[in-house]
Amino acid sequence: MKLTKSFNRSLWVFHLNTGSCNGCEIEIVATITPHYDPERFGIKLVGSPKHADVLLVTGPVTKMMAPKVRRVYEQVPDPKLVMCIGSCGQSGGVFYDSYNLDGPIDQVIPVDVYVPGCPPRPEAIIYGVVKAWEKLERLEAAQ
Numbered sequence: 001m002k003l004t005k006s007f008n009r010s011l012w013v014f015h016l017n018t019g020s021c022n023g024c025e026i027e028i029v030a031t032i033t034p035h036y037d038p039e040r041f042g043i044k045l046v047g048s049p050k051h052a053d054v055l056l057v058t059g060p061v062t063k064m065m066a067p068k069v070r071r072v073y074e075q076v077p078d079p080k081l082v083m084c085i086g087s088c089g090q091s092g093g094v095f096y097d098s099y100n101l102d103g104p105i106d107q108v109i110p111v112d113v114y115v116p117g118c119p120p121r122p123e124a125i126i127y128g129v130v131k132a133w134e135k136l137e138r139l140e141a142a143q
Ligand code: SF4
Pocket: 019, 020, 021, 022, 023, 024, 058, 059, 085, 086, 087, 088, 089, 093, 094, 117, 118, 119
């Protein structure tokens, strides 16, 4: 896989599961394997939201997770972006209209990039990360 555009910065990503079935997580894990090797572009997962540029959220946001999602969102330093991976976070997906949801995600925190699919393929996730990257560079240039 080749990027057709170069970026001036790396992009660190913090992943948060808000109640997903883990299908999206498996695709995220597939995305960071040596087959795709996104680290060669400077894209890597980090263990703390305080170190991240992008908050990558999966799942439909259960009532239990909603306050935690808000707290983690506040911990990501500005300028920050939120990526929603998978149909659950966008519409509730297979959990649509469930009694225990506060989501979809954009009902809880603002979302910048949506990657649809159930689950989306690694190529789609990387494409979404590149879109987030472009938006982050525009935000930084405007500051
Ligand atoms: S979008 Fe599909 S794969 Fe992803 S968490 Fe929802 S049900 Fe699971």
